[in-house]
Amino acid sequence: MSQQVGVVTFPGSNGDHDAWNAFANDLGVPTRMVDYRETDLDGIAVVVVPGGFSYGDYLRCGAIARFAPVMNAVREFAQRGGPVLGICNGFQVLTEAHLLPGALLRNESLRFHCDWIHVKVENRSFWTSDVEVGDILRLPIAHGDGSYFADDETIARLESNGQVIFRYCDANGAVLDNANPNGSRRAIAGIANEGRNVVGLMPHPERATDPLVGGADGRRIVTAALSALQVAV
């Protein structure tokens, strides 16, 4: 039986430790690092593509990682309906790999930006099964290239299909320009594929699983993994 969370690590991944810590320590589920050279995801029930600077962000964020050997296995896993969570650089990798539509551009400020922000849960997906639509989550962001972009047609399709999963908002849930930290179109912070099993987002739920270090709202996202692992909550 598939029982493990797999954290995919590329050269330059640096959010792998935090992802591992969130699942293995805070959630207490079996978790293993999946090296970018691996081609087989046997035993993996949940795939997490963590944050970082895979391949140094050279060429374009995520552009080289999509060609890593492991990505074929991740693609097949996603196409079979397996749950995949791409966080920050992981989100960028998933868009480059065409597992999610659109692209992440340089922040509107042209600067790296680290802060705690709020997002509103907009639609249901595998990764929002433990939160309600309309919930407001406080999560950290830390990125230089997080401005979500897609053409008008794609944006319209995402909106009408309910594939926009998280939107930046203020503490009260209002979607305002000054609550959008990076200039993302329609304040999009996270999206899903059509199957709702693959989700990418710029904020870091894996860094927000313990109130001691700023907040635990992220825990409500990572706990979704439990259903795939068939572990009693």
Add this chain to the structure above:
Amino acid sequence: MPEAVVNSIAPGAWREVALSDDEYALILELLGREPTPVELGMFGSMWSEHCGYKHTRPLFPRLPTDGPQVLQGPGENAGAVSIGNGLAVVFKVESHNHPSAVEPYEGAATGVGGIVRDIFTMGARPIALLNSLRFGKLDDQRNRYLFDNVVGGIGGYGNCLGIPTVGGEVFFDDSYSGNPLVNAMCIGIVTEDGIVRAKASGVGNLIMLIGADTGRDGLHGATFASVDDPEASHRGVIQVGNPFLEKLLLEASLELLTSGAVVAMQDLGAAGLTSSTIECASRGGVGAEIDVALVPRREEGMTAYEVMLSESQERMLLVVEPHGFEQVDAIVRKWSLHSSVIGRITDDGMVRVMDGDVVTADVPAEFFTDKCPTYVRPAAEAPHVVAARETDTSAFSDLKPGQAPAVLLELLSSPNICSRKPVYERYDHTILTNTVVAPGQADAAVLRIKGQQSGIATAIDCNSRYCYLDPHLGAMHAVAEACRNVSCTGGRPLAITNCLNFGNPERPAGYFQLDNAVQGIADACRALDVPVISGNVSLYNETANSPVFPTPTIGAVGLLDDVCRHATMVWKPGQSIVLLGAWSPVLGGSEFLSYWHDAVAGQPPSLDLEGELRVQELVRDLIGAGVVRTAHDVALGGIAVALAKMAIVSGVGANVQLPRTVERVDAQWFGEAASAIIVAVEAGDEERVRANAAEAGVPFLRLGETGDSGLTINGGKAIPLSALSVAHEHGFA
């Protein structure tokens, strides 16, 4: 003497590598012959201030470096202290001032890269970065460019490595115009028995190089910092950072160090292969023979000289037992790096550099290290500094009582006091999920250590204006303030690291500052019982013969027994506000005097180190007991600024009466003093705090209470929180 050596030292060539005529004569005497060109370059680098500490080594014995908690003092890549449960904290601060003056982004980035390598070379996993930055005033476009790009470079490198930048300071003064100071500090965690020293041993062991290939970048970096105007003559020496490669090197190195096959590890920093080989051999009392022809290059046609003195970044030297080669090579390959065997350890104490069959250098290792000349220079305080200090500050016209609130708002938006958020939001400070108290929330950062109840607190500080007016007193303040900031979060200071940023020590006025500041650090460290475990020196920080303010930056690390019991600047409504510690504010050396009257003048605040120790202990005890969760020391801008900052961060106002220990309005609001800490406590706990303070011999003064949506001072009109926040947040705009 080797026959193959070609002697061709042109008269005066030694001056190009920043060696004096006397120093060259000493080299001739030591060697009994002329050095080869490669040897001369190696001497130039190793006998530079950066590597050889020519002017500072005679001063170092004054510094206390021992304590039961100290596992490693100065002399290694970084110092280490025990934090209990078999764990150690490794830390050090280092400057990258001169490169940052020329190419701010890469200079700052590679400064971060260098200090991070120092930490993981010790076997420790880096868990936090801090920095101390100083620039000229921002109305100058060049200074603004330097500020923006230094911050960008620090973020660019640290963010990519995945190490949070959790604290720091930024200060502006014209003395730093064109000569910014960029000091980076790194903290790592390791088990006590996992600490690794860079001490070569084992004759016949392999010397391996891993990481980046070697190019011509950074040639003469160590010596160019000893030249007054680096920008004019040394544009080409700047190193370029590759944090992606460093991340791989970090992971590979930590895995290598646990493999058991690596005897010693030394990063290649200033003077590259030269210093790493020499230091490794010298510490181990062995010799080393390397062949530059075996060093992988990124450029064609490099000479032995260039390979030996390149400062290409992200390289690491290993000493490996021959049977461990396969294991080391496999680990290095796993991390997508390559390794090269470039030499071996010998028993003759010589550092021998081959270029294929040709001997290009052959010198006893100790000539480069122990035989480096040291200097005690004549010291004399500059008359204009004496005059500035003796300025009578009472001659400045006082503020009118009604004027003070408006001046408070101006000060809050001034560059040295305004919110640092535009800076620290460019640094990832949440990665690794250990940041319990983030930048902007308290006087120090607080980090948890996963799996432990304890935590660490850390701060980096120096009031260089005080140091300018009185280097001995100012340096004592720097130590006291760094420790006070740690104490204000509940941490017991364990040790400090220092970065001595000064001007030219060959001038009597410069040496006076250096000499007195080191003495000040020593005196404060003894009184506060905190040893110095690591440090770095950057001299010749001058432009057009005008030195920077003497800046002995102090980084402190402290221990919290229970990380959940910490304090921040945040208070709640309905609490009592209390000032702990003696309060006799002065205008001398104050931010107010500099900002409002454009004067760096007067006698800086006095410092009673015994009183300092008492107030820090009291506050730590109250935090540890869970009575105090809000503490903030009074620093730049005095008590009004300190209270305003607390109100802003809390989003809660206050009604306070300022102490009437001075007559003048400006001194009452904005005068500065040491050893004073504002705490907020529940009204029910006030008497207990008063009793504890009396018992500890610490003055206690109730200032008022929290609440309301504004800050009311001395019964005047309330200043709305929104006005305070807006002023504070938009200082850099």
